[in-house]
Amino acid sequence: MKINRHLTVALLALMFAVKASARDVTVFLNGMSEGQTFSVQLLDKIYFSDGNLVLNRSGEETKVPLSMIKKLCFPNTPTGISQTSVADADIKAFVVGDEIKLVGYDHSKPLAAALYGMNGSRYMSVKALTSDALNVASLPKGIYILKLGKKIFKLYK
Secondary structure, X not given: OHHHHHHHHHHHHHHHXXXXXXXXXXXXXXXXXXXXXXXXXXXXXXXXXXXXXXXXXXXXXXXXXXXXXXXXXXOOOOOHHHHOOOOOOOOEEEEEOOEEEEEOOOOOOOEEEEEEEOOOOEEEEEEEXXXXXXXXXXXXXXXXXXXXXXXXXXXXX
């Protein structure tokens, strides 16, 4: 197919334009046995929009229709998020219904809190959190990053 060929050429060009690193992603397309690997670090933005995987590098966008993607593979190496260590290490965060519940949070030391979506948008920001719950009823289901002081949590709603 003509689209398949253009898509493959675009992904190959992207792959050869960057050096392999610990933060690579491999895209497997339908009908292809080998994936195309490229470095996430050198992209300005990678996101999903209008049924496409969009790769933005230096203002140039490459769109890959989701219907053509068989799978995306990221390395099994841990990220900085899973390797955090802070003084408030006893704090835990859980999604319960439409709230993010905080366990082990010391209210006498209010911390700044911010909630981010996977597209990088900040959905919520609190300068001094004084509660052990955040209401997220207005947010759609998805993956979120909660930054509480210096501690970071990956949450699924």
